[in-house]
Amino acid sequence: MKKIFLDANIVIDFLDASSKDHSTAVDCLSIIRKHFGKPVVSPITFIITNFILGKFAKNKDWHKKQMQYTFSEFEITPIQPSFIPALFSTHFTDLEDGLQHQCALHAKARVILTKDIKDYFDSKIPVVHPADFVNKYNNLLPR
Template identity: 30%
Template structure:
């Protein structure tokens, strides 16, 4: 069975914004998804956040095109009432992190990929950086 990875917003920004020194490892994960060797999932919330941040540095049409291409290799976890309710009653300090976490659970992902592992310290799912995940494959 292929791995299903939930990507936190920060690593999607690294990928689509080609942010160094983080780009290479998340690009390798995206390539594995493109080759259908694993499945990547993001929350619906991620798209608006990525657009908001990247459009400060690039034209909005360029950012939309990057998101369109990314959607081809990823799945979207919906931001449902159930996800929002769980996030509202959770122990997460940051509401956005709680939304991401419960979207990850809802999607059936087996791992959360983020550069901010401390934000998910109470996670029932393994939490790894892109580099840690790639190292686990070796």
């Protein structure tokens, strides 16, 4: 099955109903789950999502349960010590995105979905904006 790797910004938009890109993220995850199985994320995405959304959570127990429920629906890649030197042998200038890329490579992802296309200029995996991903699959559906 074709694995689709999600950058942290897609997961945050998915969880943040006030985001202008929330509906696109919801559509992305719906398409992925229906046609490709579990979306793939890295532990970095978990950390970033927890940090950003956790700042706004008044009830920490509720936040913890939401994180547990949400991330149980993803395949989570490992992070290996070898990813760090491999990252420095690339042209990635955003090191977090470079590390995400190393995780996607390890997972054998066939596509990376991110809003930060320009940060993945050195990607060995095709990189697609979530709106383009949704449009492509909506245009493939019979009318």
